[in-house]
Amino acid sequence: MINLNGQTVAPNDAHLSVTNRGFAYGDAVFETIRVVNSKIMFWEDHYFRLMASMRIMRMEIPGNFSPEFLEEEITGLLKANGLENSPARIRFSVYREEGGFYSPETYHIGYFITAEELPSPFYLLKDDFYEIELFKDHYVNSGLLSTLKTNNKALNVLGSIFAKENGYQNCLILNENKSVVEALNGNLFLVKGKTIKTPPLTDGCLKGILRGKLIEIIKTLPDYTLIEESISPFELQKADELFITNVIVGIQPVNKYRKKEFRTELTKELLSKLNVKARLG
Structure with a gap:
């Protein structure tokens, strides 16, 4: 119905x-x-x-x-x-x-x-191997309209076709300044040492609900510093962890980008805290 x-x-x-x-x-x-x-x-x-x-x-x-x-x-x-x-x-x-x-x-x-x-009432950590690549055929325009969930999703559709045809589970998309903005279906977080970065809304990333909740959670972690800052494609292979967030999946860890494979330790910790936050509303 x-x-x-x-x-x-x-x-x-x-x-x-x-x-x-x-x-x-x-x-x-x-x-x-x-x-x-x-x-x-x-x-x-x-x-x-x-x-x-x-x-x-x-x-x-x-x-x-x-x-x-x-x-x-x-x-x-x-x-x-x-x-x-x-x-x-x-x-x-x-x-x-x-x-x-x-x-x-x-x-x-x-x-x-x-x-x-949906299959589960909880956010689960999936064990399936998850490899990503950059989608560079088209770019997101930085600015307010790109932060909205509208029906203008041609870029996401074409990126999803590219990922499927090339055996990737997802792609990251860029803005006109060649900064990494987000994944095809969620916001991106990058972990390097004790610093966690996510692109700012001014770069054109979606104003994701889970993005906001993860930012709240990360700010309570005493050992980590959160930065909302543009991410260069060159930073991806230097990261310790990458993960993607959306309200349906929760947190999706990335296992591989090009030749670099990533850990998932912080992702697991954040997923547990996210499930607690979700239950509390």
């Missing part, structure tokens, strides 16, 4: 117009949310990021879009799909209503919510 503008409908009955602006122009934003037993993980952070994204995209936020209303929409859909007692992945998509070309005729929005079951 799918929630389409507040109505729960079967997937075959959930229709969007071919002139939908999210499809025609990428005029849409979305949140990918992890839910466990009907508890929305980091809901306040997701809610405020969605509201901020809509404001930046000059969408009109409906008066009923309170945290309580949207939470009820999500939990109602979970129940309709029999997932109220399961871990689940929610995608909450907001699009501008159709009309106009590049210049929209309205700022009003529509939305839909989808739900699917």
Whole structure:
């Protein structure tokens, strides 16, 4: 079942117009949310990021879009799909209503919510070998728009095809200054000695929810220093550890980049702390 503008409908009955602006122009934003037993993980952070994204995209936020209303929409859909007692992945998509070309005729929005079951209620450390490479065919533009979760994901799609065709599990993408920005599906952290680096939002990386939570956790570690600073591709092979974060997987350690293989000791420690933080909300 799918929630389409507040109505729960079967997937075959959930229709969007071919002139939908999210499809025609990428005029849409979305949140990918992890839910466990009907508890929305980091809901306040997701809610405020969605509201901020809509404001930046000059969408009109409906008066009923309170945290309580949207939470009820999500939990109602979970129940309709029999997932109220399961871990689940929610995608909450907001699009501008159709009309106009590049210049929209309205700022009003529509939305839909989808739900699917996840395999585990906890963030797990995967044992599968994980190798990455740089994707250099196209670049992310540094700046505010690149920090949003919008439907403009052509670069991520092409990077994913490149990774698949060349046997990599993921790729890192660069901005116009040739700085490493993030992975195709998450934020990047680099560990060298007792210093942990992650690219700043001004470089164009996604303002990830898990990125924010990991920054909070790392700042409590007395033996480590966190720096939000541009990362050069040359630093990757000098790192002790690399890991990627997103709200569904949690923390994904990188095992290999080119000829360099990485440890995972800090990744394991952070994953344990992240699971505690997730349970506490």
